Amino acid sequence: MKTSNYLACPECDLLVRCGSAVVGEKEHCPRCHYLLHRPRAQSVVRTFALSLTGLCLLLPANLLPIVGIKILGSSHDGTLLSGVVTLFNEGMWGVAILVLLSSILFPMLSILLSLLISGHLYFNRPNRYLSEWLRTLQHIDEWAMLEVYLLGIIVACVKLASMAELKFGLGLTAFVLLLLVTVTLASNFDSTLFWQQIERLNTDEKK
């Protein structure tokens, strides 16, 4: 029995013969229905292009004002970072770090790592850190929570709407675009293919 012909389901450990799923099909585990593999068309190129787009949107989304309010003549703008800074100044450093990581640093890191990995694969450049990067990317994926942040913005605006005048800034547009890019990035990312390509590149280099 050749191990490369089989794969094991990560959630129920069932051995499954490597699928012949083509683009557009989904391969599920026959026992627990876990989504084993979902091949994507042009996964490497699309990841490369989308992470470049994300890179351009990172700075405006983080630095431009997202929402501003006006109460009794005095107005105030809020950016992604200003919430973190205010929380830190109030002594809530635990919450500040949590927000900093999940809304700024991890999304940023995840785009940078996608760009690095897909760039190396696209230009066929072997690198001994490739598997390290992809592993890190898989682990931080769950902690980048831009879509939850957008919901937080909506709830906060609803709460404020009755007591203040709100104005939405250019940062919000950049933020929503960044969110769309990261969602498309995640759905076009074919980790099985990426691991295979990394293995191929690194063995070619050794020869």
Add this chain to the structure above:
Amino acid sequence: MKRNSTALTQGLVRCHDCGKLDKTHVVLCTRCGNPLHARLPYSFQRTLALLLSSFALYIPANLFPIMTVTKLNVGEPHTILGGIIALIHSDMLPIAMLVLVASILVPLLKLLGLSLLLLCVHFRWQVNAKRWTQMYRVISFVGRWSMLDIFMISILVSLVNLGSVAQVIAGSAATAFGAVVVLTMFAAKSFDPRLIWDVQNE
């Protein structure tokens, strides 16, 4: 090879990170160099420890004020539940339901669900393993949405920061609630659903 044979019974190990299959005696994955384990190491103990800590922190998270809203020098502390009730009183039922689900129901169901999964593994309950694996999948998917309250506070404190006119200050429950969310996410990550399948006698 008989039907329904698992990697473990065939003497194989799946790498947690890259998914490559290797023989059980291999120590480091031959593709990505990660240490290989048949199951997540100390999965039960780690999940139990993280779960007990989050149960303990769930109490201050709900009792203490999560933020204090000051209007014209009159401060008014809000707990998580108080914030939801305030939303209902101002006729914003859909948003109130959203916050109720994200910050009360999801953490509570997550804590109970993970406890059930641990009990199932410990007492070797004979259950419909497919259903229970699906429950695990739901638990690990919904966890991140509890961060909604934390993000909302982060936006409110930076926007409503006008000195004596109006100010929102985060309360001590925010730290506890954030810790509950993070700990339950770690607990779900450290639980290995293959344990459910291992305890079933087929």
